[in-house]
Amino acid sequence: MGGIGFLLEYKTKLAGSLLLKVDPAYTSQTCYACKYVAKENRESQAVFHCVNCGHEDNADHNAALNILDRAFQPQPSTGRGTARRGSGTLVSPEGTSRGRAVSTKRETTH
Numbered sequence: 001m002g003g004i005g006f007l008l009e010y011k012t013k014l015a016g017s018l019l020l021k022v023d024p025a026y027t028s029q030t031c032y033a034c035k036y037v038a039k040e041n042r043e044s045q046a047v048f049h050c051v052n053c054g055h056e057d058n059a060d061h062n063a064a065l066n067i068l069d070r071a072f073q074p075q076p077s078t079g080r081g082t083a084r085r086g087s088g089t090l091v092s093p094e095g096t097s098r099g100r101a102v103s104t105k106r107e108t109t110h
């Protein structure tokens, strides 16, 4: 009864309505370590074993890593954004209009 779809939507909302459409194709055949794609990489239903670099992992785990990897690939390293999350992002409503100068100052202080 739409279980998985519901869960997906629910989790997506939890993640801050960040819906990244990731094509799951080949994620289960792609080596997370070297990105080599081959169906031979799937040693069995449960075991992933890369025929290129020898990387071994739980097949589901490897696939999940690939999906994560794809989801976040379109965003090249923006540097400061990731490291500074949580500090300085909360701006009081009254400070939003003139708070820009403050926030840029904050970013330059390392």
Ligand SMILES: [Zn+2]
Pocket: 031, 032, 033, 034, 035, 036, 050, 051, 052, 053, 054, 055
């Ligand atoms: Zn590999």
